[in-house]
Amino acid sequence: MIAKATGDIIIIMFLSWLMLIGVSIVMAFLLQELPKSTLLSIIRVFIGIVLIGLWLVTWFKFVSFYFWRKIKRNYMKRSKIL
Amino acid sequence: MINSINLIILPIISFILTFLLTPLIMKFMIKIGKTGIDIHKLNKPMIPDMGGLSIILGILISAIVMYMLNELTAIVIASLLAALIAGIIGLLDDIFNLGGILKPVLTIFAFLPIWLMGTYSPHPALPFIPGTRLFIVYSLLLPFSIAVTANAVNMLDVINGATPLTTIPVFIALAVSGVLLGGRGIEVISMVAVASLIAFYYYNKYPARTFMGNAGDFFIGGLIGALAVTGRLEIVGIVALMPQIMNGFYILSSMKRLFEHRSVKDKPVKLREDGLLEASDNPKAPISLLRLLLMKSPEHEKDLATSFFILSLVSCVLAIITAYLTTIRLWGV
Numbered sequence: 001m002i003a004k005a006t007g008d009i010i011i012i013m014f015l016s017w018l019m020l021i022g023v024s025i026v027m028a029f030l031l032q033e034l035p036k037s038t039l040l041s042i043i044r045v046f047i048g049i050v051l052i053g054l055w056l057v058t059w060f061k062f063v064s065f066y067f068w069r070k071i072k073r074n075y076m077k078r079s080k081i082l
Numbered sequence: 083m084i085n086s087i088n089l090i091i092l093p094i095i096s097f098i099l100t101f102l103l104t105p106l107i108m109k110f111m112i113k114i115g116k117t118g119i120d121i122h123k124l125n126k127p128m129i130p131d132m133g134g135l136s137i138i139l140g141i142l143i144s145a146i147v148m149y150m151l152n153e154l155t156a157i158v159i160a161s162l163l164a165a166l167i168a169g170i171i172g173l174l175d176d177i178f179n180l181g182g183i184l185k186p187v188l189t190i191f192a193f194l195p196i197w198l199m200g201t202y203s204p205h206p207a208l209p210f211i212p213g214t215r216l217f218i219v220y221s222l223l224l225p226f227s228i229a230v231t232a233n234a235v236n237m238l239d240v241i242n243g244a245t246p247l248t249t250i251p252v253f254i255a256l257a258v259s260g261v262l263l264g265g266r267g268i269e270v271i272s273m274v275a276v277a278s279l280i281a282f283y284y285y286n287k288y289p290a291r292t293f294m295g296n297a298g299d300f301f302i303g304g305l306i307g308a309l310a311v312t313g314r315l316e317i318v319g320i321v322a323l324m325p326q327i328m329n330g331f332y333i334l335s336s337m338k339r340l341f342e343h344r345s346v347k348d349k350p351v352k353l354r355e356d357g358l359l360e361a362s363d364n365p366k367a368p369i370s371l372l373r374l375l376l377m378k379s380p381e382h383e384k385d386l387a388t389s390f391f392i393l394s395l396v397s398c399v400l401a402i403i404t405a406y407l408t409t410i411r412l413w414g415v
Binding site for chain 1: 208209210211214215216219321324325328331332335336360361363369371373374375376377378379381382384385386388389392393396397400404407412
């Protein structure tokens with residue numbers, strides 16, 4: 001037997017992995033399209049860091065929102081009934 | 083080139099050593115009174131702690147045999163030394179309780195053997211970008227490589243059997259990715275770690291007869307981080323450790339500070355009278371992976387351990403796919 005929420009976590013993991021691959025594709029595109037000067041190298045790294053930061057924030061906000069929605073539905077409702 | 087015979091013999095040695103050493107360490111820990119309460123059981127049994135020392139000894143003795151078989155490379159030596167430093171910090175925490183800030187700060191120094199021996203490359207491969215030029219960024223992030231993985235593995239060790247079940251697939255993913263990408267020299271030591279963890283799991287599985295302890299957790303986490311760096315499998319390591327990273331990231335994001343788990347008053351999980359674990363509905367409690375797994379219904383600890391294993395297996399399949407994607411070039415990059 002496994003926990004009922006295992007499938008939900010697998011979907012969250014898969015979505016965050018897809019986002020990581022998306023960030024990599026954008027970075028690969030930037031590496032190809034932008035000229036290779038020092039200033040633009042710094043800009044590329046900065047864009048990369050911003051993208052990874054956005055990815056982490058989105059990931060946490062999404063999971064936190066999903067978690068509290070499930071907790072309210074499955075635990076708080078049951079507490080009221082009991 | 084991998085020596086197939088060593089790939090079989092060395093893990094067997096590691097398995098036997100860990101399997102025989104664990105009961106001896108358990109007896110010793112009971113003798114010196116180093117036991118902990120299994121908080122997720124109704125009868126709150128006292129369990130011998132620091133059983134993970136058998137894994138450290140099993141792997142290190144196997145490394146000596148590797149040296150005699152000419153299998154020990156600079157990459158493996160640097161990785162083992164880094165893991166050993168992390169393990170010693172874990173051991174100090176087991177004995178003296180270093181606290182929530184000093185412990186992660188000290189593990190930063192575990193990267194020193196890799197840095198001093200120069201067994202890393204500042205050109206990490208990312209999906210669709212086989213060789214990046216991130217010398218400055220990479221050098222800045224390198225000290226955190228061991229600290230993050232060691233602490234992430236330690237933070238997920240919250241139920242019986244958690245560390246072996248969630249790290250065995252990671253070592254397998256590192257070994258398979260290493261072979262896929264042309265043999266990075268970390269395959270044998272990865273399989274030695276797998277064998278040792280399987281032997282330890284026999285004693286650590288639900289209901290646990292011994293706890294891993296911070297020494298074992300930090301050594302295993304440190305070894306994963308070190309092998310990922312020295313084997314040029316950084317992104318593979320990150321994806322394979324997704325359950326551990328998710329857990330650590332959610333806990334730190336929800337608590338917004340570094341802390342010692344013993345000091346947390348609002349626990350994320352509660353033990354019910356029927357022996358099942360349920361998620362706390364306290365908004366102040368940290369959001370951990372275990373709490374996420376309990377968001378739909380209360381569960382048995384054994385089922386949660388199985389879920390941890392499945393999550394780790396899925397992340398390791400994704401890690402191996404990621405390893406393959408690092409060999410593909412987009413737009414000629």
